[in-house]
Amino acid sequence: MSGLFENDRNYLLADAELEIIADRDKLAQWRHKGFGPAYYKLGRKIIYRGCDLNAWAEARKIDPGKMSAP
Known part of the structure; x- marks a missing residue:
């Protein structure tokens, strides 16, 4: 993943x-x-x-193609 955020940037509220x-x-x-x-x-x-921020978002990634069938 290229990332949603710039890795070397600081983000303020x-x-x-x-x-x-x-x-x-x-x-x-x-x-x-x-x-x-x-x-x-x-x-x-x-x-x-x-x-x-990128690590947190990546940990919440859902890939429907890799989900197992019930």
Whole structure:
């Protein structure tokens, strides 16, 4: 997979690209519950690395062609 995000880029909550995954409120809920992509908390800033976002998204990939029949 080429990735949904640039691997070497830092993404902040204000970046519209994060909407691919979830809105700001949903990301906050996930962080509170210990779910969602890995992130850094530096002071009050939340920073997501592109490589972490891509890894998280790839782990949730569903390939219907590889699903076994019931």
